[in-house]
Amino acid sequence: MAGSELTNIKAPRVKAAKRLAKRAFRDRDRAFLAEGPQAVREALALPEVTVELFTTAEAAARHPEIVSAARAAGVPVHPASGEVMAELAQTVTPQGLLAVCRFVHVPLAEAVTADARLVAVLAHVRDPGNAGTVLRTADAAGADAVVFTDASVDPYNGKCVRASAGSLFHLPVVTGVPVAGTVAHLRESGLRVLAADGAGKHTLDDVDLAGPTAWIFGNEAWGLPEEVLALADEVVRVPIYGRAESLNLATAAAVCLYASARSRRAE
Amino acid sequence: MAGSELTNIKAPRVKAAKRLAKRAFRDRDRAFLAEGPQAVREALALPEVTVELFTTAEAAARHPEIVSAARAAGVPVHPASGEVMAELAQTVTPQGLLAVCRFVHVPLAEAVTADARLVAVLAHVRDPGNAGTVLRTADAAGADAVVFTDASVDPYNGKCVRASAGSLFHLPVVTGVPVAGTVAHLRESGLRVLAADGAGKHTLDDVDLAGPTAWIFGNEAWGLPEEVLALADEVVRVPIYGRAESLNLATAAAVCLYASARSRRAE
Numbered sequence: 001m002a003g004s005e006l007t008n009i010k011a012p013r014v015k016a017a018k019r020l021a022k023r024a025f026r027d028r029d030r031a032f033l034a035e036g037p038q039a040v041r042e043a044l045a046l047p048e049v050t051v052e053l054f055t056t057a058e059a060a061a062r063h064p065e066i067v068s069a070a071r072a073a074g075v076p077v078h079p080a081s082g083e084v085m086a087e088l089a090q091t092v093t094p095q096g097l098l099a100v101c102r103f104v105h106v107p108l109a110e111a112v113t114a115d116a117r118l119v120a121v122l123a124h125v126r127d128p129g130n131a132g133t134v135l136r137t138a139d140a141a142g143a144d145a146v147v148f149t150d151a152s153v154d155p156y157n158g159k160c161v162r163a164s165a166g167s168l169f170h171l172p173v174v175t176g177v178p179v180a181g182t183v184a185h186l187r188e189s190g191l192r193v194l195a196a197d198g199a200g201k202h203t204l205d206d207v208d209l210a211g212p213t214a215w216i217f218g219n220e221a222w223g224l225p226e227e228v229l230a231l232a233d234e235v236v237r238v239p240i241y242g243r244a245e246s247l248n249l250a251t252a253a254a255v256c257l258y259a260s261a262r263s264r265r266a267e
Numbered sequence: 268m269a270g271s272e273l274t275n276i277k278a279p280r281v282k283a284a285k286r287l288a289k290r291a292f293r294d295r296d297r298a299f300l301a302e303g304p305q306a307v308r309e310a311l312a313l314p315e316v317t318v319e320l321f322t323t324a325e326a327a328a329r330h331p332e333i334v335s336a337a338r339a340a341g342v343p344v345h346p347a348s349g350e351v352m353a354e355l356a357q358t359v360t361p362q363g364l365l366a367v368c369r370f371v372h373v374p375l376a377e378a379v380t381a382d383a384r385l386v387a388v389l390a391h392v393r394d395p396g397n398a399g400t401v402l403r404t405a406d407a408a409g410a411d412a413v414v415f416t417d418a419s420v421d422p423y424n425g426k427c428v429r430a431s432a433g434s435l436f437h438l439p440v441v442t443g444v445p446v447a448g449t450v451a452h453l454r455e456s457g458l459r460v461l462a463a464d465g466a467g468k469h470t471l472d473d474v475d476l477a478g479p480t481a482w483i484f485g486n487e488a489w490g491l492p493e494e495v496l497a498l499a500d501e502v503v504r505v506p507i508y509g510r511a512e513s514l515n516l517a518t519a520a521a522v523c524l525y526a527s528a529r530s531r532r533a534e
Contacts, residue, residue, distance in 0.1 A: 137518050
């Protein structure tokens with residue numbers, strides 16, 4: 001390991017990393033925190049993403065391959081006490097590994113090209129856990145990209161990173177773009193733009209999902225605003241066969257994205 | 268309203284209700300707490316379920332129809348101060364309405380009969396938020412019943428009740444039954460028993476979902492144990508088309524339940 005164990009929670013290195021829990025500091029440093037062995041492993045699999053790694057002695061012993069991968073990539077590894085890890089980690093039971101990572105998002109034009117077949121757009125998604133879950137689901141469904149518009153939560157929020165379970169590092173992610181410009185670009189790229197909303201005239205059972213499709217998902221509580229619905233080619237609702245009033249956002253997104261993925265495979 | 272406003276958080280009535288946040292007291296009193304206008308409305312729609320209603324003056328003014336429905340049903344309505352509501356509620360921003368409800372679960376033989384076409388079984392689901400979300404999704408997908416086996420979380424846990432968004436009151440729920448007996452009963456009732464697990468040999472794309480189906484969902488972290496997989500007719504995984512390692516439990520359940528619901532409609 002590089003250097004002796006960090007035991008002081010006020011050490012400049014610890015304070016600099018801890019600040020990244022706040023969006024203003026993330027935006028300033030263009031860096032964020034990835035916690036736990038899975039996220040750290042995925043970060044290290046990408047070139048030039050991991051800035052530094054903090055690890056407890058216990059975690060280093062449990063995951064020697066992660067520490068080796070960091071060293072091989074020239075990433076500084078800082079041994080840290082349990083107290084320092086608890087200070088840095090945002091989880092109740094920290095897993096002893098935490099990386100400072102450079103932003104991974106890419107411009108919209110790079111993420112979505114004429115080859116794209118399935119894209120998820122998060123417009124007005126405010127809960128970071130939901131956003132991360134949709135990102136993970138989009139990855140699982142084989143989406144080509146996930147777009148966080150400027151009215152959505154920060155994809156680098158700690159809860160979002162954790163809920164994405166590594167998917168933030170798997171597929172192109174775009175952030176901070178206006179929804180109107182996003183829709184225009186999606187359409188120019190040959191994608192049909194579907195807004196998922198409980199107010200949809202069509203249900204998932206009666207839209208043709210075979211072609212390239214972009215799905216827009218809205219707010220947990222109130223769905224999508226009129227101006228976004230108006231931008232879409234179709235507004236589509238997930239059919240409710242029972243007595244539930246609605247589905248939760250991440251659930252509805254899963255049903256839509258997998259319906260598209262399955263239609264695409266059946267082509 | 269019945270009586271003057273409760274302002275003392277140590278009043279016997281308040282203490283008796285607050286205790287229901289704990290499972291041991293719920294089991295003893297065979298009662299639980301339902302918070303917020305949606306859950307209270309659904310509880311009042313069922314006969315003999317609501318024992319008593321606590322409401323702040325503000326919430327009573329905002330939802331007069333709920334207070335009227337309670338009175339019409341002979342349910343005692345207790346005006347409560349904001350402080351008392353905060354003491355009783357398990358949410359950070361209480362919505363000012365909270366009902367004490369009688370247990371609503373039914374025996375397995377009553378919930379699942381030969382008419383059943385879609386049933387969800389929660390085996391080893393430990394996170395109450397996930398369990399409630401699966402219950403809500405099963406309701407939306409038109410399931411006939413949801414079974415919580417004895418190794419799963421308590422359906423009356425406050426987080427589960429809230430995540431179910433009223434669905435706990437919509438369809439027959441069974442709790443505390445052993446998984447083996449449940450599977451035997453499902454099979455006798457004519458249902459094909461599918462275990463959802465990442466280790467499945469078959470994917471959702473190559474199983475026939477047209478007939479009556481029961482889905483068994485496992486633990487968030489480790490899926491289903493061998494002995495449960497062995498009980499199922501098939502072990503089925505949701506296909507991962509991208510690079511995600513897995514789906515989260517509630518997402519996987521949504522994809523499976525909606526795949527069944529859609530196949531059934533397409534018959």
